[in-house]
Amino acid sequence: MKIPVVRNILEVNDRIANEHRELFQKNNLLVLNLMSSPGAGKTSLLENTIGHLKEKMRIGVIEGDIQTSVDAERILGAGAAAVQINTDGACHLDANMIKAALPGINMEETDLLFIENVGNLVCPAEFDLGEDYKVMILSVTEGDDKPEKYPLMFHEASVLLVNKIDLLPYVSCDMSRIREAVLKINPHIKIFEISCQTKEGLDNWFQWISGCVKK
Amino acid sequence: MKIPVVRNILEVNDRIANEHRELFQKNNLLVLNLMSSPGAGKTSLLENTIGHLKEKMRIGVIEGDIQTSVDAERILGAGAAAVQINTDGACHLDANMIKAALPGINMEETDLLFIENVGNLVCPAEFDLGEDYKVMILSVTEGDDKPEKYPLMFHEASVLLVNKIDLLPYVSCDMSRIREAVLKINPHIKIFEISCQTKEGLDNWFQWISGCVKK
Numbered sequence: 343m344k345i346p347v348v349r350n351i352l353e354v355n356d357r358i359a360n361e362h363r364e365l366f367q368k369n370n371l372l373v374l375n376l377m378s379s380p381g382a383g384k385t386s387l388l389e390n391t392i393g394h395l396k397e398k399m400r401i402g403v404i405e406g407d408i409q410t411s412v413d414a415e416r417i418l419g420a421g422a423a424a425v426q427i428n429t430d431g432a433c434h435l436d437a438n439m440i441k442a443a444l445p446g447i448n449m450e451e452t453d454l455l456f457i458e459n460v461g462n463l464v465c466p467a468e469f470d471l472g473e474d475y476k477v478m479i480l481s482v483t484e485g486d487d488k489p490e491k492y493p494l495m496f497h498e499a500s501v502l503l504v505n506k507i508d509l510l511p512y513v514s515c516d517m518s519r520i521r522e523a524v525l526k527i528n529p530h531i532k533i534f535e536i537s538c539q540t541k542e543g544l545d546n547w548f549q550w551i552s553g554c555v556k557k
Numbered sequence: 558m559k560i561p562v563v564r565n566i567l568e569v570n571d572r573i574a575n576e577h578r579e580l581f582q583k584n585n586l587l588v589l590n591l592m593s594s595p596g597a598g599k600t601s602l603l604e605n606t607i608g609h610l611k612e613k614m615r616i617g618v619i620e621g622d623i624q625t626s627v628d629a630e631r632i633l634g635a636g637a638a639a640v641q642i643n644t645d646g647a648c649h650l651d652a653n654m655i656k657a658a659l660p661g662i663n664m665e666e667t668d669l670l671f672i673e674n675v676g677n678l679v680c681p682a683e684f685d686l687g688e689d690y691k692v693m694i695l696s697v698t699e700g701d702d703k704p705e706k707y708p709l710m711f712h713e714a715s716v717l718l719v720n721k722i723d724l725l726p727y728v729s730c731d732m733s734r735i736r737e738a739v740l741k742i743n744p745h746i747k748i749f750e751i752s753c754q755t756k757e758g759l760d761n762w763f764q765w766i767s768g769c770v771k772k
Contacts, residue, residue, distance in 0.1 A: 379595045380678045380707060381699025408679070410706055431709065433648065433679035461707070462679055463595045464623070464648035483698035483721070484596025491625055492595060492676070494646065506698065509727055514754075539729075 351436075355469055358437035362444070362472025369449040370556040373457065375473035377495060380461030382481040383505040385413045386538035387547075388456055392420040394548050399453035399555055404443045406435040406460050413458060423447070434465040437472060453555050463488070467495035474554070475500040482506050482515040489523035496524050501532045503547060508537040566651075570684055573652035577659070577687025584664040585771040588672065590688035592710060595676030597696040598720040600628045601753035602762075603671055607635040609763050614668040614770055619658045621650040621675050628673060638662070649680040652687060668770050678703070682710035689769070690715040697721050697730040704738035711739050716747045718762060723752040 366373050376384050392401050401422040405414040409428050417424040425446035427439050435457065447455060457473060459466040467476070478499040480488055483506055489496045496502065502524055504517070517535065524531060532550065536543035581588050591599050607616050616637040620629040624643050632639040640661035642654050650672065662670060672688060674681040682691070693714040695703055698721055704711045711717065717739060719732065732750065739746060747765065751758035 379676070379699075380703055381594065381696070408707060408709075412702055412705065431679075433677070460679070461594070462648070462677055464646075464675070464677055465680075481596070481698065483696065483724070484594075487627055488595055490627065492623060494623075509698070509724065512724055512727055 352468065355437045358441055359470035359472040362437060362440060365444075365449070366455075366472060366474070369452075371449050371452055371455055372551075372555045373455045373471075373473040374551075375457045375459060375466075375471050375476045376479070377459045377463075377466045377476060377499070378461060378479035379463045379481070379484055382461070382479040382484065383538050384458050384461070384479055385416050387479060387503065387505070387536075388417060388422075388458060389420040390538050390541065390544055391456075391548065391551070392417070392422045394544070395454070395551065396421050398552070400451055402447050402452045402455045404440065404447070404455065404457045406439070406458055408432070408460060423452075429460060433460055433462045434469055435459050435471060436469045440471050453557055454551065463492045463495055467498045477501040477503065479503045479505050480520070482510055482517075483513050485514075486516045486519040486523075489520060489527060493527050496527045496531070499528070499531060501534065501550065504533065504535045505538060507535050507542060508540045567683065570652045573656055574685035574687040577652060577655060580659075580664070581670070581687060581689070584667075586664050586667055586670055587766075587770045588670045588686075588688040589766075590672045590674060590681075590686050590691045591694070592674045592678075592681045592691060592714070593676060593694035594678045594696070594699055597676070597694040597699065598718075598753050599673050599676070599694055600631050602694060602718065602720070602751075603632060603637075603673060604635040605753050605756065605759055606671075606763065606766070607632070607637045609759070610669070610766065611636050613767070615666055617662050617667045617670045619655065619662070619670065619672045621654070621673055623647070623675060638667075644675060648675055648677050649684055650674050650686060651684045655686050668772055669766065678707045678710055682713045692716040692718065694718045694720050695735070697725055697732075698728050700729075701731045701734040701738075704735060704742060708742050711742045711746070714743070714746060716749070716762075716765065719748065719750045720753060722750050722757060723755045
């Protein structure tokens with residue numbers, strides 16, 4: 343009985359996600375769905391990105407979190423508009439939750455909308471939210487075996503940011519093993535090596551965003 | 558419709574978990590359900606623990622993984638018996654998966670059974686597997702805001718291992734904030750600060766296990 347129920351949930355999700363996608367396109371809004379394990383650096387990346395790009399484009403963030411609003415407060419502190427979704431225990435965002443958050447976003451006056459997903463390397467990858475691109479972060483402290491062990495998210499993402507490269511001297515993590523495994527799963531993915539702490543590599547990410555915005 | 562289905566799944570799970578618990582108790586088997594985010598150090602902890610304790614007790618491991626057997630190979634390399642469960646996409650182990658793995662464990666000739674859950678800080682905490690204790694690992698690289706953001710697992714765990722303390726000089730993580738937040742959620746939890754890299758603090762963990770084994 344379990345599988346039909348899950349399929350039904352995903353079908354309903356995809357229908358709602360497609361409605362979002364039409365709405366985003368009508369408003370020339372670039373939407374990025376940001377996913378990672380807990381603590382890989384999603385909110386730090388957003389703080390850096392908002393700080394660097396807020397003079398050039400209008401940025402909004404939908405913050406997904408199980409029950410707090412600590413990340414949304416960091417986003418507001420960085421200078422972007424933020425809408426909080428509390429999933430009340432659920433381990434991922436779905437299109438229906440985004441639907442509830444969208445009235446809080448002024449789409450006409452926004453160029454770039456980030457959706458920060460719940461910290462989880464598994465389930466968020468299964469749910470289309472209507473985004474243009476899925477962007478994922480892997481921290482080098484998580485280890486170089488993660489692409490093989492959690493392949494779906496690496497398969498679904500258009501961009502992989504490998505974060506915390508400033509910690510490479512202190513951890514056992516082989517960047518070439520990551521690149522090789524990821525490109526085997528997803529040959530078209532863009533990979534940026536970054537550190538939100540030292541800012542190394544972030545310019546490539548900012549340039550990629552600037553090349554994608556639509557208005 | 559969604560909530561009744563989930564409740565039903567959890568009820569069935571708990572019934573099977575209770576059958577496991579009776580079986581484990583009949584065999585005087587200590588069972589620990591090990592949970593964390595991806596890359597926090599579950600397999601490294603098991604390698605260290607097996608290396609240190611395998612002369613004193615007979616150790617088995619059930620390895621939960623989405624689709625590979627790389628961790629089970631590391632466990633075999635460390636010198637313990639391992640049974641692999643592949644969840645085929647599912648983000649947590651449930652009691653029924655454990656049921657399928659148990660014929661691979663010789664319970665009469667095992668003193669300590671670890672169940673290494675799928676790397677996920679959310680869903681594994683909801684599923685009773687029949688274990689004596691839930692043990693969780695948090696890596697300092699994940700940040701000190703994780704107890705507030707993912708409280709259920711911290712609430713359910715009997716032991717918290719805060720791992721990678723050798724990286725504390727290089728990351729922004731306040732150990733006192735972790736302790737304070739965790740003890741507010743779960744005043745009875747035991748907290749051990751460890752490093753699987755330098756072995757610091759592991760003796761306290763080994764002593765805790767030695768005090769819990771039943772035969």
